[in-house]
Amino acid sequence: MAVPSPVDKPVSSSWLELLLVFFRLGLTSFGGPVAHLGYFRAEFVQRRQWLSERSYADLVALCQFLPGPASSQVGLALGLLRGGWGGALAAWLGFTLPSALVLALLGLGFSSARGAWLGAGLVHGLKVVAVAVVAQAVWGMARSLCATPGRAVLMLVACAVTLWQPGVAGQLAVMGCAGLVGWRAWGWANQVAAAEPGDDWALPRGLTARSGSTLLGLCAVLLALLPLVLLWWPGRALAAFDAFYRAGALVFGGGHVVLPLLQSAVVVPGWVSADTFLAGYGAAQAVPGPLFTFAAFLGAAMAPDWAGAGLALVCLLGIFLPAFLLVAGALPLWVRLRQRPWARGALAGVNAAVVGLLLAALIDPVGRSALHGVADVAVAVAAFAALVWGRMPPWAVVLACGAGGALLPEKLLF
Numbered sequence: 001m002a003v004p005s006p007v008d009k010p011v012s013s014s015w016l017e018l019l020l021v022f023f024r025l026g027l028t029s030f031g032g033p034v035a036h037l038g039y040f041r042a043e044f045v046q047r048r049q050w051l052s053e054r055s056y057a058d059l060v061a062l063c064q065f066l067p068g069p070a071s072s073q074v075g076l077a078l079g080l081l082r083g084g085w086g087g088a089l090a091a092w093l094g095f096t097l098p099s100a101l102v103l104a105l106l107g108l109g110f111s112s113a114r115g116a117w118l119g120a121g122l123v124h125g126l127k128v129v130a131v132a133v134v135a136q137a138v139w140g141m142a143r144s145l146c147a148t149p150g151r152a153v154l155m156l157v158a159c160a161v162t163l164w165q166p167g168v169a170g171q172l173a174v175m176g177c178a179g180l181v182g183w184r185a186w187g188w189a190n191q192v193a194a195a196e197p198g199d200d201w202a203l204p205r206g207l208t209a210r211s212g213s214t215l216l217g218l219c220a221v222l223l224a225l226l227p228l229v230l231l232w233w234p235g236r237a238l239a240a241f242d243a244f245y246r247a248g249a250l251v252f253g254g255g256h257v258v259l260p261l262l263q264s265a266v267v268v269p270g271w272v273s274a275d276t277f278l279a280g281y282g283a284a285q286a287v288p289g290p291l292f293t294f295a296a297f298l299g300a301a302m303a304p305d306w307a308g309a310g311l312a313l314v315c316l317l318g319i320f321l322p323a324f325l326l327v328a329g330a331l332p333l334w335v336r337l338r339q340r341p342w343a344r345g346a347l348a349g350v351n352a353a354v355v356g357l358l359l360a361a362l363i364d365p366v367g368r369s370a371l372h373g374v375a376d377v378a379v380a381v382a383a384f385a386a387l388v389w390g391r392m393p394p395w396a397v398v399l400a401c402g403a404g405g406a407l408l409p410e411k412l413l414f
Contacts, residue, residue, distance in 0.1 A: 012202075013050075013082045015090040021048075022075060022094030026289045028398045029095070031130025033291070034361040036071035038137030042387070044078060046140070051081075053144040057351040062334050064175060064354065068248055068323040072096070072290045076327045084204035088328070092320065099289030100296040104312040107280060107300030125379075125405020127370035129398050132383035134362045139388065141355045150185060151352040154178055158356025163364060175353045182349020183342055208332055215329035219322055223249050237314050240271070240302070244295050244318035249326075262298065271302045295319040379404070 021043065029039045037060060044050045051059075063073040072095065079091025146155045158174045165173075226242040243265035251261055266272040272280075280297040287293075299315030300308040337343045371377055383401055386392045 012084075013087065015083055015086045018079050018083045018087045019090040019094045022079070022091045023097065024094075025075075026095040026098040029288045030398060030402070031127065031133060031366065033069065033071040034358060034366060035130040035133045036290070037074065037358070038133040040071070040074055040078070041137050041140065042133075047393075050078070053141065054351065057141060057145055057354055058334070058338055058347055061175065061347065061350045061354050062330060063327065064171065064357070066323075066326045066330060067251055068326055069290050069292045069320075072292060072320065073323045073327045076324055077331060080204060080207075080328060080331065081202065085206075087204075088324065092324070095289060096293055096316070096320070099284075099287040100293040100312075100316055102287050103280070103284060103293055103297035104300045104309065107297040107312065108304070108308050124370070125401045125403070128376050128379050128405070129383050129401035131362065131367055131370050131380040132387055132397065132401075134358065134366050135380070135384050136387045138355060138358050138362055141358070145348075145351045146355055151348065154181060154349060154352040155356040155359065158353040159359040159363075162357055162360035166360075166364070171357055174357065175350050178349040178353030178356075179346040180349070182352070183346040186345035186348050203332060203335060207328065209336065212329045212332035215325045219249060219325040219329065222321075222325075236302070237311065240299060240311055241314050241318040244299075244315045245321060248292070248319040249322035262294070266298050266302070272298055276301050292319050 025036075025039055025043060029036050031038075041056055045053055045056050059074050059077050060070070063070045063077065066073060072092070075091045075095050076088050080088040083090060142152075142155060146152045158178060161174050162170060222245060226238075226245060230238055230242060244262075247261040247265060263274075263277060267274050267277050277298070280294060280301065284291055284294040284297065293316065295315040295318070296312040299312035302308060302311045338347055371380060379401060383397050386397050
């Protein structure tokens with residue numbers, strides 16, 4: 001009997017499978033949102049072949065355009081496409097739970113812990129391996145999405161502009177301009193590759209253009225109504241939910257970009273001290289998974305014992321709810337759009353720009369913050385070789401580099 005091709009594989013997965021896969025990623029995905037996209041690509045495009053390189057790039061492009069945590073939104077979209085509504089919840093729980101639990105516990109016991117529970121060597125080793133993971137993603141995506149000279153040039157221009165004008169506004173402008181270039185250059189030509197296995201997206205039952213528009217409307221309604229509800233029913237839990245929902249719904253770029261909003265939300269009213277906020281932010285850098293789980297630390301630090309645990313859950317749900325509403329609402333429109341010839345040309349340009357953005361992030365801040373000497377470069381190159389040519393699983397490379405960083409003397413690392 002012939003071995004089934006990727007297109008013959010089942011297009012759905014059980015909730016338990018999604019939960020376990022994303023839980024393992026939540027335990028090993030160090031390095032921030034850009035590195036997370038590299039881990040996702042290695043797991044779902046290369047290893048499991050659940051979707052094609054182009055479909056994955058389309059998902060990344062969509063989540064880059066939406067406000068909220070881009071890597072978590074990609075995970076939500078993958079769970080939604082693979083396992084329906086329950087699959088999206090399983091993907092979010094698996095990826096978020098490990099770091100959320102650690103940070104919530106740290107917030108509850110912060111007065112004695114003071115964030116010094118991870119060694120500097122371990123943290124540094126994990127940052128170095130993140131360089132290799134991002135480099136592997138850039139290498140693989142560039143070979144697939146920037147195979148023609150025109151797209152390669154577009155990738156390099158996007159990288160250069162992003163390094164010159166960093167920030168969310170610059171990234172959105174780069175992707176928008178790249179989309180226009182792709183529309184004009186390839187929108188009506190035969191230069192966009194034909195569909196390949198894994199290119200089709202099967203939306204879950206009940207998710208249509210109409211229901212998607214309803215979810216987008218609900219996101220906007222909650223943003224407008226929660227402050228009004230607070231006038232009639234003031235309370236710490238509702239106020240915290242409103243503050244974190246607003247942060248998750250209004251920030252573009254996710255990750256570190258949300259910090260000013262969170263600081264004004266919890267430090268200014270006196271819910272959390274400035275020292276506690278900064279210490280918790282430092283701890284959030286040292287755990288795997290999405291940086292938005294910093295919300296669990298802040299909620300737990302607002303009150304002692306069970307009250308803090310409850311606020312940790314409230315803040316966590318508040319900051320991630322807009323991501324779910326936006327992704328689920330936008331997916332039906334995105335599915336229709338990406339099938340049109342002119343849109344496929346525009347997406348070809350956007351995807352080349354996305355690779356350029358990842359290349360720029362590899363240079364700064366990922367490489368600049370992690371590589372401090374020849375030893376760091378050598379470790380990153382060795383990890384890259386193990387991933388690309390040795391075909392070692394990312395989690396094994398992460399654990400090896402983290403253990404090496406923890407065991408080596410600090411004078412060899414810094």
